[in-house]
Amino acid sequence: MQLSSPLTDHASAAGQPAWSAVGAMTMCVALLIAAEFMPVSLLTPIARDLGATQGMAGQAIAVSGLFAVATSLLIPAVARRHDRRHVLIALTWTMLASLVLIAMAPDFTVLMLARALLGVTIGGFWALSTATVMRLVPGELLPKALGLMYTGNAVAAALAAPMGSYFGAIIGWRATFWTLVPLVLINLLWQAASLPSLPPLPPDASKATTSVLGLLKRRHVALAMAGAMLSFGGAFTSFTYFRPFLETYTQASVPQMSMLLLGLGVAGFAGTYGATLLLGRHLYPLLRWLPLALGLVTVLLLGVGHHLWVTAIALAAWGALNAAIPVAWSTWLTRGVRDAPESGGGLMVAAIQLSIMAGAALGGLLLDHFYITATLLGGAALLAMACLLVGNGRRLQA
Template identity: 55%
Template structure:
């Protein structure tokens, strides 16, 4: 079986099973995204509950990014020739443990431990996800399968934050994380039943990672990825303090704002799945441009809730497109080395989330929320400059 496509035409039963596996991965994505970013909507109560500042809590939440970077770089090498199905099942089990630790954390240190463990899960899953998708479905269906998998991201973005902020006011932030535990347990069982055996085709080494990174178009793409995602999360991590302090929303309105942002992600998923095959460069250009303009718009019109809601809808759509577009770029331009390229792209994304959140938190603690958002705009602008016309991001031949 090739890493880029199936070697023969699958039977209808095999096709059905393959798409069932794709949907099980979509639920896993939803749980990973919810676990990683739900604390954004609970940032203030978590900080109050653990006796920390919002900036410190935002950076502690983002510690998962540091461990995700390490896991994404090490996963395909340490996994060796282990069957990828069992690697993914192990990752889901660790996510279950990390959520239980998060919900019961008695101190800031235990919170950081739970986030570190979650980071290992995030990096490990995403480093393998695109390569696994490329093995589950035919090459012409990869963009569609990626869009389905990222529907899990859209669902989490749509409902995790608003539900988290709403339920957090009723059952507390710990109760919110306890709710996720049984869902992840169900997902573990589904993955076990749905995923086919996925023997490793070849052993990845650090040399194979470096060989991919030496490709000029890929190195440029990695730099653009870092600035794109760090710009997005320098703003997103501290969106709640902005909405509370500048827009002046209460918990109910805050929930509605996050719901608007998240629901727009479904539009982004649809657009990404439809356009990524033929217009990936246009998407890579549109994402940092529109995200930067939205952030400037929030600074200019942050006191007008209706305008803020519209701007957040645009941002939410671009947030989903961002992931689909970069993974589609990977599948189209690095189809000969999807695991190695996937490891490096995921490492870049997670490093960007970590750096973006840390950068934004530092600006928030030392200056104000306006400085945080301006920093986000600057990072998005650098990403747009690196993408440029897109020609230097494409494989030749």
């Protein structure tokens, strides 16, 4: 299906697709995902080194979500006055500064500050990513370009947690974050060489970006944002604390934990690919049943968590289902808010990051005050609510 909007029309008129620029953005997305979620597999050593509880360390993910929310809501209005090339490169420099601060953090306060800077990049880059890609390739190539970018997401999701766990045990969590710094520098050079000038669009093409929150006046958009928040919030209530679950419930060693998390991540490729094949005709059933299936697997983990190999299979299923959810919601965005892609992108990123922040916070509270069982059950409950809200999908259509 060919998507049409002022932005895709602009891309079509531009001639040849800028695949190198799409590749640079894909690499940046992968690095962002790696930096955002690497603490999931490093919660225990980070907490121990900085004198915090594991629940407090989990809030490092929550704070990046808070700043990502604020940035994603503000960035469309800011970006429409500047060349997108300069904005994206500036955001990548901010990620670099964040990683250096994380690696050098002397205490928990500095760690939180560094994660806040990372949240600025996450919110800004993701909010602009879809609309930017729409200007880099013609409309008929947009699904392929977005699929490439989400492949970067899947690669990082597959590698961040297990590599963090493995290298954290060998060289320490600080050195693990240092390994990302040269990769970000390479990405900055790639962006500088490949991203074309993307000046502000004419007023008639960008007027829809003036109000991100204004989109919530559309009933189907407001309901979709609620459904997305419940889906992502439920997933991250559990996912953020999989390491404590595997340590205390499964009693996995560090090498075993690394392999379990790697299996979860690699299964994400299957989930991404499978969702891409089904989205053309089955978008709304996927939005409805994916969170319910993910919630059921989350509960299943509590039943089989004492058995290593069965846990490995359940985690692989969890990873596949979880990876399919963002693909489904990004596809809804191109249909549900196609007339305002930058504002819609900002709003979707805000909703997702707010749900990640809330999910990580809720999971940490349940872990600190109850037990890991409560954390996983809380996540499953939110996922079931997402299924109920989406229903047959009619309420999510304009």
